[in-house]
Amino acid sequence: MSSATPHGRDLVARPYEVIVVGAGHAGCEAALAAARMGRRTLLVTMNLDLIAQMPCNPSVGGSGKGQLVREIDALGGEMGRNTDRTFIQIRLLNTSKGPAVQALRAQADKRLYSLSMKHVLERTPNLDLKQGHVEQILVEGDQVRGVRLARGERFVAKAVVISSGTFLNGRILSGEFSTPAGRAGEFPARGLSRSLREIGLSLGRLQTNTPPRVDARTIHFERAIPQYGSEVPLYFSFAGPPEQVYSLPINPVYPIAWQAAWRPQVPCFLIHTNATTHRIIRENLHRSPVAPGNIDVVGPRYCPSIEEKIVRFSHKESHQFFLEPEGWATGEVYVQGCFTGLPFDVQLDLLRSIPALEEVEIMRPGYAIEYDFVPPHQIKPSLETWRIHGLFLAGQINGTSGYEEAASQGILAGINAALYVRDEEPLVLRRDQAYLGVLVDDLITKDLTEPYRIMTSRAEYRLLLRQDNADLRLTPIGYRLGLVSEERYQAVEAKRKAIQEEIERLRRVILKPSPELNAFLKRKGVRPLNQAVSAQQLLRRPGMSYEVIQEFAPPKEALPPEVIEQVMLEVRYEGYIRKQQRQVERAKRLENRRIPEDFDYASVIGLRNEAREQLMRHRPRTVGQAARIQGVNPADISVLLVYLERLARASQGAKTRGVQR
Numbered sequence: 001m002s003s004a005t006p007h008g009r010d011l012v013a014r015p016y017e018v019i020v021v022g023a024g025h026a027g028c029e030a031a032l033a034a035a036r037m038g039r040r041t042l043l044v045t046m047n048l049d050l051i052a053q054m055p056c057n058p059s060v061g062g063s064g065k066g067q068l069v070r071e072i073d074a075l076g077g078e079m080g081r082n083t084d085r086t087f088i089q090i091r092l093l094n095t096s097k098g099p100a101v102q103a104l105r106a107q108a109d110k111r112l113y114s115l116s117m118k119h120v121l122e123r124t125p126n127l128d129l130k131q132g133h134v135e136q137i138l139v140e141g142d143q144v145r146g147v148r149l150a151r152g153e154r155f156v157a158k159a160v161v162i163s164s165g166t167f168l169n170g171r172i173l174s175g176e177f178s179t180p181a182g183r184a185g186e187f188p189a190r191g192l193s194r195s196l197r198e199i200g201l202s203l204g205r206l207q208t209n210t211p212p213r214v215d216a217r218t219i220h221f222e223r224a225i226p227q228y229g230s231e232v233p234l235y236f237s238f239a240g241p242p243e244q245v246y247s248l249p250i251n252p253v254y255p256i257a258w259q260a261a262w263r264p265q266v267p268c269f270l271i272h273t274n275a276t277t278h279r280i281i282r283e284n285l286h287r288s289p290v291a292p293g294n295i296d297v298v299g300p301r302y303c304p305s306i307e308e309k310i311v312r313f314s315h316k317e318s319h320q321f322f323l324e325p326e327g328w329a330t331g332e333v334y335v336q337g338c339f340t341g342l343p344f345d346v347q348l349d350l351l352r353s354i355p356a357l358e359e360v361e362i363m364r365p366g367y368a369i370e371y372d373f374v375p376p377h378q379i380k381p382s383l384e385t386w387r388i389h390g391l392f393l394a395g396q397i398n399g400t401s402g403y404e405e406a407a408s409q410g411i412l413a414g415i416n417a418a419l420y421v422r423d424e425e426p427l428v429l430r431r432d433q434a435y436l437g438v439l440v441d442d443l444i445t446k447d448l449t450e451p452y453r454i455m456t457s458r459a460e461y462r463l464l465l466r467q468d469n470a471d472l473r474l475t476p477i478g479y480r481l482g483l484v485s486e487e488r489y490q491a492v493e494a495k496r497k498a499i500q501e502e503i504e505r506l507r508r509v510i511l512k513p514s515p516e517l518n519a520f521l522k523r524k525g526v527r528p529l530n531q532a533v534s535a536q537q538l539l540r541r542p543g544m545s546y547e548v549i550q551e552f553a554p555p556k557e558a559l560p561p562e563v564i565e566q567v568m569l570e571v572r573y574e575g576y577i578r579k580q581q582r583q584v585e586r587a588k589r590l591e592n593r594r595i596p597e598d599f600d601y602a603s604v605i606g607l608r609n610e611a612r613e614q615l616m617r618h619r620p621r622t623v624g625q626a627a628r629i630q631g632v633n634p635a636d637i638s639v640l641l642v643y644l645e646r647l648a649r650a651s652q653g654a655k656t657r658g659v660q661r
Contacts, residue, residue: 015146016041016146017039018031018414018421020160021162024395025052026410027395029072030161031043032078034161035126037419037482037483039126039418039421042157043128043129043130046131046132046186048118051121053114053183056403058110058324059324059336060079061404062404063103063455063456064103064435064454064456065402065403068405068435073471074471074475076478076484078117079403081236081239082116082117085112086112088108089268090107090229090234091104098573099468099569101462102468107324109247110326133150133191134148134192137160137192139199142388143390145157158390158420159418159421160390161394162192162394162397163393164189164192166369167183167186167192168373168397169189169190169193170182170372172368173369174342174366175341175346178289199387202375203373204372204399206298206371206396207297207368208299208300208369213326213333214335214351215331217253219356220358221255224270226257227268227322231261238471238475238492248328248329249328268323268324268336269323271320271321271322272321272354273350278310281306281342281346287346288307288340289341289368290368291307303339307340321354322335322336338350339366340366341368344362347365348362371396374398376444376448380621381440381441383409384426394410398443400443400453405452418481430591432461434474435454442458445628460583463576464584468562468569469566469569472495472566495560495563495566498563502555503536505535510532510535511533511534511538512532524544524548526544545568546567546568590622590624594621595640601616602616604639606639611636615636623637
């Protein structure tokens, strides 16, 4: 092995099949997926007490992100269930908008989230946990062989998943202060960065930042606007309420004027910056290492520092901050929206310029962190690297930002590592199949210049990829892989059948005008009937609900709420859904046209040089992916299609001649 050392030795009688490096959100999902698929799996992390840590915001979900969490759950992953066990508040966002952009967002107790996930990992068969600092990736030729720890131990495996978060050569920046770190108070992984370079991967550099945490006892909550959780039960997992809920007595420092009946929740609080806040920031921009013009490393566009907000949106009179409690019992409060690299004294001044925070005390100052990542043109749609077989990358190492993006890559990498060690075909999700498919496709077809964040606007088929139908889309895949139980799979299929049968019944049922029906419609603010219509046609009217069906044309047996929800959406948006399905079918011509992995773009006459370089760089799996690569235009795709057709005919001709001989 090229990275072996004289002092290294194998510590196990038989090798592991999958090794996962890093126990953040990506690593946890990767390790669980591989172990649950029956592979002997090792999860190595620098600190077993910080598994599934939430170093930034104590929340899960949001627009686009909530869809990912539900997809993880539908595939058999853990993030959704773990959030349901530990959330202190949950809400459904964008309820005034269409179903394509609605998403769940929960505030979690960050300590209990970590503890709960650790318990799940420790109780999972086939999974070992070890604390250690991975220093090197062991390879032999172009095949991964395992990892070596800083203290000398070697562990061997046929597949390795690296999910190192911000630890790769990480450096914390806060004002004039700078120190090597993976997160505040934790050592960076310098050796692992060096090892990735040694095995032939190129690295880039990205930056992100986190806000200050403040003492709840020093906040004037009466000057903030409370943001309460949902009045009705909501859960990320399609399995419903968790068997166990992790909770603690609520810290009495938080004023709670209203409490949900179904589950205790803790409110968040909305405040706003003002002219004084903005003046303090502008006057100290030269002291921030992440202010525009002060740093070459690019930060997240869609989660910008407060310094960047003040510069980019100088016309705005105020910006929103949300005060988010970090748990049930803690008095530590996360200031959402105040991401910063400003020095401590400036952070304190800008916070105290806001009325609700005029006497606030900072418990932990915000900071920026820059770190190495692997530009993702070097990975396949399976998240395996092109250069080293059996080496998979997941999470921020691929240039993404966010727990949800990391966790979704983690479950995919774990699944494909498990499939790889048994020489089975990898799981590749399409853009019309899952937000995870959109995320991975974006990573491998676009040149990443900033941390990538999933958004609903990135999904061209988002009406098909709603958060409410992730189980119908992906649970059969999770079941086939062994990640979803027979009972859960059968429940999803029964749900699918009930939806289809009710939609068909509503198509057949005819409702005729009657005094009772028209009086009902009038009470609901819906135009009365003057002629007979199908139940489907009536449900498509604005303001109409399933209540009219329950009243005047009920099914033989009452339907569960989740079935009614899907029936209403499928009926109401039928025209739009069919339109997107037609778009998917048209796109499949290019998506189904495979490009051989060893395809020689240099031999294709007629390709522009820029297109040739980009295609050789990204090595698309299909013509559809090739068409989405920056620098490749429709004329290049036409040339590529002609060449692939010639190649196919030549191959077929060779086979025919072989048969004739």
